Amino acid sequence: MRDYRSASFRALYGRAGLPPSTYLAFREALEAMHEGGFIDASGGSTTLKRRIVERLLARCANERIEDVEPLITLLRRFAAEAAREEARTLCQELAGDSAIEPRCDPEREAA
Numbered sequence: 001m002r003d004y005r006s007a008s009f010r011a012l013y014g015r016a017g018l019p020p021s022t023y024l025a026f027r028e029a030l031e032a033m034h035e036g037g038f039i040d041a042s043g044g045s046t047t048l049k050r051r052i053v054e055r056l057l058a059r060c061a062n063e064r065i066e067d068v069e070p071l072i073t074l075l076r077r078f079a080a081e082a083a084r085e086e087a088r089t090l091c092q093e094l095a096g097d098s099a100i101e102p103r104c105d106p107e108r109e110a111a
Helices: 005-016 022-036 044-060 065-097 105-110
Strands: none
Touching: 005 022, 005 044, 022 044, 044 065
């Protein structure tokens, strides 16, 4: 399991019933998580999510579109959600740094 680049991992991936067309993206996500670690700082999880999604979108750009179209659609949704979460975190930090109450509510505006 630790060596996600091995043939054994690919066999385990296939045995789990996961689609072959998403194997490279799945492996890329594991590598991004391994390199970035799990960040505990404020906004760290948002940064990690966004970095992983951007990396996966870049990786999938080289694949045949018909193979990964559903995955790309899902990743774009994740990217939009990560951007909204990052904006919420920034608004909360700004509101906490000053006595000014934020005028916008990103959650309400997104709905």
